[in-house]
Amino acid sequence: MKKRVLTTLVMIPFLLFYAFGAEAAEKEEGSWQDELMYFIMVDRFNNGDASNDYSVNPEDPKAYHGGDLEGIIEKLDYIKDMGFTSIWITPIMENEPKGYHGYWISDFKEVEEHFGTMEDAKRLVDEAHKRDMKVVFDFVVNHTGYQHEWLTDPSKEDWFHEESRMVGNSQDQLENGWLAGLPDLNTENPEVKEYLFDAAEYWIDETGVDGFRLDTVKHVPKEFWSEFSDHVKSIDPDFFLMGEVWSEDPRYIAGYEEVGIDSFVDYPFFETATQVFKQPGQSVAELGKVWQRNEAFYEDPHSLGTFLDNHDNKRFTRLANEAKQNPITRWKLALTYMYTAPGMPIVYYGSEVPLDGGEDPDNRRIMNFKAGDEELKQHIEQLAAIRKKFPVLTQGSFEQVIDEGPFGVFKRTYEDEVAYIAINNSKETKSAVLGEVVEGEQLRGLIHDSIVRDNGNGEYEIGLDRETADVYIVEEDTGLNWIFFGVLALVMGSFVAFVVLISRKNKKSQPE
Template identity: 30%
Template sequence: MSKLLKFSICALSLLMAFGCEKQPKNDKEVKNYWPKAGITYEIFIQSFYDTNEDGIGDVNGVIEKLGHVQDLGANAIWFMPIMPSPSYHKYDVTDYKAIHPDYGTMEDFKKLIEEAHQRDIKVVIDMIINHTSDEHPWFLESKKGRDNPYRDYYVWAQADTIQEYLDKKVVTLDSDNIRQWHDPGFGKDYYYGFFTGDMPDLNFDNPKVREEIYDIGRFWLEEVGVDGFRLDAAKHIYPDDRAVDNHAFWNEFRAEMEKIKPDIYLVGEVYDMKEVVAPYLTGLPALFNFDFHYTLLDAFGMEDGMLLAKKQKEIIEFYEGITSDFIDATISSNHDQPRLLNELGKNPDKQKQAIAILMTMPGAPYLYYGEEIGMLGEKPDPNIREPFLWDEASKDIGRTSWMEPLNTTDKTVVPLSKQKDDVNSYYNHYKQVIKLRNTNPALAIGDLKLPSEAYPKPVMAYNRKTEAQDLMVFHNVGKKALEVDLPEAYSNVIYSLKGAKVSGDKVILPSFGSIVLEK
């Protein structure tokens, strides 16, 4: 044996001894389980990568960094709004068939789709159809008068008929707006805008509006070539007291889109409890599981491991009572919540375990850009959408500068370039657990079974199983080390975090340690 080889083996042994995570096996085929259980990476182009030195991220920047998405192991990209808009976030659209000029051209975007597809990466775009911008040509026409052809594209009412609602505060899980009826300055007629006056709601009782929306969908599927849509504010197409009409609309929308693309991917934002969410599944086969995010945080906060495992089992079974054709879009964070690391008290061990939990649970996980390098951010919203750090400031030619970051800076977050060379970095950890999922079918598409054994409160335990593979997963979400009995026949350790191990007939779980055992 050469001296160099002996040194390499010793170095590896030292890394393992001092807590480096055990690597997932490399001898299994890496599979793409999208959309049923694949991994989608959410990108805010504004903050991602700038190629024309205007301080704003652009489509060409995403093309340049597709290798990052591929190396991470993600199977698809969800783009936050890309259409022309007067706001930085672009959730108020002025033109549904164009790319915001700050981001590039439609030809740039078509090239992005082509390049992504060559890498086996799907492309999903944000579709904002609950409302438009108040600068959209439809609305500018609509407010000209009651006889205007576009008047009924929006919801209007005379002031004397809605007097009792004008100052009524309607608070929901996804909006704390203090009023929904807005005066365009005439003093007689008011229009409805659930979120803000800048975002007037479209009137989906008008067949012309519905056909406009279907035409927009057809454009992006046929002429541009996207793979699917993330449907913003899907619960609010009609008011809450017309939930049945909401469900019917999305069923109709799905049918129209499937005429163009039978395998279209539709994921909806319905921010509510499972009983409200589930009926949307027939029209929107994928729905974000916000309960996963909040229960994950609660599990850490209460040091109650089975809290999340039981909640996930409950949700899956509830959804199965509606339809077997659903995709559970699990999330650890997104553009509307504080950054995950902030939510976890800036504890790196918790963040690493959180993604290990996400990747070993059933569902189709979503990752928010920057989470893989430990980006920080708290409300208000712009501060959780800060520029990605690709390199040290002096070398980062593509870092965006459209805003001055308050949370993710060179002093608080290590840039990607440095994390790549650090085996213990967030980035390499994310790559490891994503690969673990993509090389073990039971973790991606296996059934979820909860154990009958009673474990200490901080222990999260569950079984993931397919016909060909049987895995047992343990996570200790508590601050103290624990040990549990080794389940019979589960002797093969395929992944360990924080030095979790098997010792005799026991599983040793350090604080925030995880282990995956194969039967």
């Protein structure tokens, strides 16, 4: 009890600091660019129902490990408490043996028994919605599992493209070849198209899911995606479609906007951000160039899904370890940028621990909720709170105003809000002078609780320790906040009185 009271008293000044801070404009509702998404591989997250643990072997990285829909439901509050507003989960359709990841589908209209039942899927969406969280299902149309029953059904002989290895990167090869040997569905066939449209409608109607993450988009013709988008939007005009177009060329990815896909996972951001942040000394200007290209090529670049690792690539923790760096330090720096730069942040499950992992399947380790770093988890919570409070961090313009290689400052503007994101990716303390802040204003550092005022020459100098970052909001300089200091004095006086009282009670309880 004493510990709880002490903790509360110590925290009050910090809560007051934010309470008396700048008032932010009310956030617009309904825009996916405002979302913070937590990405979960169902089998590797949390085992909530042991009764569906069929042939589970946690020692085999290519076998089922026991995670299920009930396990996700149990952890929705855990996810929400970190500030996430939506979840994206890997496919839950019935898979053939060893299809723990969900991408070897054997039945497009059944829930995989290892994950639970359709009732569990409905309950997951319902429970998420009760918490004002959205749910995105992974949806596959390019292929089936290796041993799908359709392969031996004479009536469905033309449901697949002719078997061929995928060699080269021609669009014809991408769309007709068998990716990793998986049977490639002939989505040009009207019967196949109708079946997949019906499957999509089935999941929407049955569960009330908010969107699909579309797998392997570039391996399916654009004509299919255009019709698919029209179909799901006819069911729910607000239904969200996020495509995976695995490419480092933003022009190629942007070419799929025309088919009605709302957003894409931003692989060019991923490739650049992981290289910049895995170790100090890398220029942050490369990040600004990614945004400039996105702004030039996309109609809606703010809705792109930004990420630092996923189920197909090495964990960011592993990249930092390979560079002989402290993963916590590197994660904090990278996440600060991702949460405050344009785009919809997507955080892969376990990043808050942070989980380690190499190439697939090592990057899909079982989540360990007991082994975590509170410092990193609290940083994620803090970034989420900051991002939600200030619309400028989700909707504002973006430009680099200070470029000193590893040290850079980015400016965001939205209506009457102005923010500066300062990133020090170097091995030494850095500072910079901002001369464009309007007279009579100040900069409030939201992460390190600092105030920067005019130095008398119309300049504002910000400084950062090595490998740190901060987000500064421009606000009116009202001088000393006497209300704040008055309340602070009252709190500290109460704290001192409490300590004296406890000390006296302890003395009285001691034997003479």
